[in-house]
Amino acid sequence: MSARLDGRTALVTGSTTGLGRAMADAMAAAGAHVVLTGRSKEVGERAVAELREAGHTADYVAADLAEGRPAALRLADEAESLLGGRVDILVNNAGIVPVGPTADLDEELYDRAWTVNVKSAFFLTARLAPAMAARGAGVIINTGSIVVRHGFVGSALYSATKAAIESLTMSWAAEFGPSGVRVNAIAPGFVATETSPSERLVGAMTTAPAGRPGRVEEIGPLAVYLAGDDAAYVHGASFVLDGGWTTARR
Known part of the structure; x- marks a missing residue:
């Protein structure tokens, strides 16, 4: 991948595995200094070691965003410190996927889902976007869903x-x-990851024009595009x- 993000800094939440890791890998390969985050220090440090071995610049910050605003603010502070005082690109990707009948989901899971999926993104953006605005440049990418x-x-x-x-x-x-x-969003469909039930996904995707689930590495190029100058006129969009x-279901 070309060095389209040379000299830029990026914080990607929930990035030690899955879609977040794929976006972090792609941004690092494009020249950005990337901070990865996640709850497992062992997994995070291994991911950073792999990126460094490939010649990229990366660091890891342990963060459990289920702790809410304090965890988000600590993460922003640590990321800025590692990235030389600024975050040029923020990817709000951390999330959990609660599934089940509405009546079976308890309040603890409800609160955790809103904290990890929404509150963390809200307060990271509240903390980092004003500094981007003051510099006159910055990119925020949010992970949505179909x-x-x-x-x-x-x-x-x-x-x-x-x-x-x-x-x-x-x-x-x-x-x-x-x-x-x-500020833009990426709305992935069914993507096979380390933890997703690939057999079920294959069945669900038989009606899609592509005829298969997505691969994690296919999200990286889109994230790099949105983070780079080629997307200078792209604001407030959600890329499915x-x-x-989605088209096949219409």
Whole structure:
């Protein structure tokens, strides 16, 4: 991948595995100094070691964003310190996927989902976006989901949090865009990861034009595009990345 992000700094939350790791890897390969985050120090340090071995610049900060605003603010402080005093690109990717009948989901899980999926993004943005605006440049990428556009049994709580993220994307684009900060979202469909049930995903994707689930590495190029100068006129958009599955359901 070309060095489209040379000299830029990036904080990618929830990035030691899965989609977040793929976005962090792609940004590092494009020349950015990337801070990865996650709860497992062992997994995070291994991810950073792999990136450094490949010749990229990366660091790890342990963070459990289920702790809410204090954890988000600590993460922002530590990331700024590691990145030379500024974060040029913020990727709000950390999230959990609560599934099950509405009546079976308890308040503890409800609160955790909103804290990890929405509150962490809100307060990281509140902390870092004003500094981007003061510099006249910055990028925020939020991870949404195609569940916002369709009804899925068992996904009421998860869908609600992702709808909030996509709404925040538009509001933040209006708020920070005039100061040079671009805010957009990526809405993945069914993507096979280390923890996803690939057999079920393959079945769900048979009607998609692509005919298969997404691969984690396919999100990286889109994230790099949105973070780079080629997307200078892209504000407040949500990019569906689902192999055409949404289109096929219309």
